[in-house]
Amino acid sequence: xxxxxxxxxxxxxxxxxxxxxxxxxxxxxxxxxxxxxxxxxxxxxxxxxxxxxxxxxxxxxxxxxxxxxxxxxxxxxxxxxxxxxxxxxxxxxxxxxxxxxxxxxxxxxxxxxxxxxxxxxxxxxxxxxxxxxxxxxxxxxxxxxxxxxxxxxxxxxxxxxxxxxxxxxxxxxxxxxxxxxxxxxxxxxxxxxxxxxxxxxxxxxxxxxxxxxxxxxxxxxxxxxxxxxxxxxxxxxxxxxxxxxxxxxxxxxxxxxxxxxxxxxxxxxxxxxxxxxxxxxxxxxxxxxxxxxxxxx
Numbered sequence: 001x002x003x004x005x006x007x008x009x010x011x012x013x014x015x016x017x018x019x020x021x022x023x024x025x026x027x028x029x030x031x032x033x034x035x036x037x038x039x040x041x042x043x044x045x046x047x048x049x050x051x052x053x054x055x056x057x058x059x060x061x062x063x064x065x066x067x068x069x070x071x072x073x074x075x076x077x078x079x080x081x082x083x084x085x086x087x088x089x090x091x092x093x094x095x096x097x098x099x100x101x102x103x104x105x106x107x108x109x110x111x112x113x114x115x116x117x118x119x120x121x122x123x124x125x126x127x128x129x130x131x132x133x134x135x136x137x138x139x140x141x142x143x144x145x146x147x148x149x150x151x152x153x154x155x156x157x158x159x160x161x162x163x164x165x166x167x168x169x170x171x172x173x174x175x176x177x178x179x180x181x182x183x184x185x186x187x188x189x190x191x192x193x194x195x196x197x198x199x200x201x202x203x204x205x206x207x208x209x210x211x212x213x214x215x216x217x218x219x220x221x222x223x224x225x226x227x228x229x230x231x232x233x234x235x236x237x238x239x240x241x242x243x244x245x246x247x248x249x250x251x252x253x254x255x256x257x258x259x260x261x262x263x264x265x266x267x268x269x270x271x272x273x274x275x276x277x278x279x280x281x282x283x284x285x286x287x288x289x290x291x292x293x294x295x296x297x
Contacts, residue, residue: 033114
C-alpha cells in the first residue's frame, strides 16, 4: 500500500517485520546526488527494506546536507532502518563494498551507487525478477538520459534475452563469448532496446550480460558463497572493476542477468573515483579488461 502523509507515517525507525532486503550505498563527497538516490528509495513501495550508507568523504559525510537529511527522515518515518556509517580510512572500492556486505543481514542485498535514481516500482520488479531467474543476481543497468537522442544500433547488437527468464551459469572473460555485451550499457542503449520490446508497464524481461554496474540485487548467500568482496586485500587501493570480478564469480556458479526495462537513471555527475590504475577483474581473474568501466560516450 502506498504510504501517504497521514497516520501511517508515525512509525518508529526499524519497526515491524525484519527486512526482505538491505540497500547498501557506498558514498563519497556527493551530498546532492545522495539526496536524489535516497529520494528514489523513499518512493519505493511493496517491500520491506532497510538502508545502510557507508561514507568515505574527505570532509563532512554526504548525508550532512539538508536534502539528504530530509530524505533520511522520510525513510525513517516510513519505518525503515537507516544506518549512517563513517568508514575510514578508505582502502578502495572493494573494501568499501566488503564492509557494507558485512553490515547486511537480509536475504537480499542491493548494491546501489550514490548517483542513481530509481523508478518507484524498481525494488518490486528487481526482487520478482531475481526470484524468477534462479540466478545469484539481477542488475538494472543505469541509463544516461542525456543520450536519448544518441542511437547506437551497432552497440545494441549483442542483446539476447534469457528464454523464459531462466538464467544459467556462464563464464565471462575478455575476448571470450559474452564479453562483447558490455556495449549494451553504454549511453542510453538499454532504454532504446526497451522501447522496441513492447514490455507492458510493471513487467520485465531478463537478458544476457557481461556485467552490470551501479544497481545490482544479489542473493546474499550466493554472493557470500563466492567470496563476496573479500578479495579487497589482494588489490591496491586505486582500483576499479571490483564489481565485475565479484559478478563473474557469481555468474560462473549461479548465473546473473540484467533486467529490461531498467528503471535506474544515472545522474551523470563526475566520478569521485579518480584512481583506476588497477583493474580488479584483470588482477584476480585473468587477462586484461581494457574496456571495463569506460564512460558512456
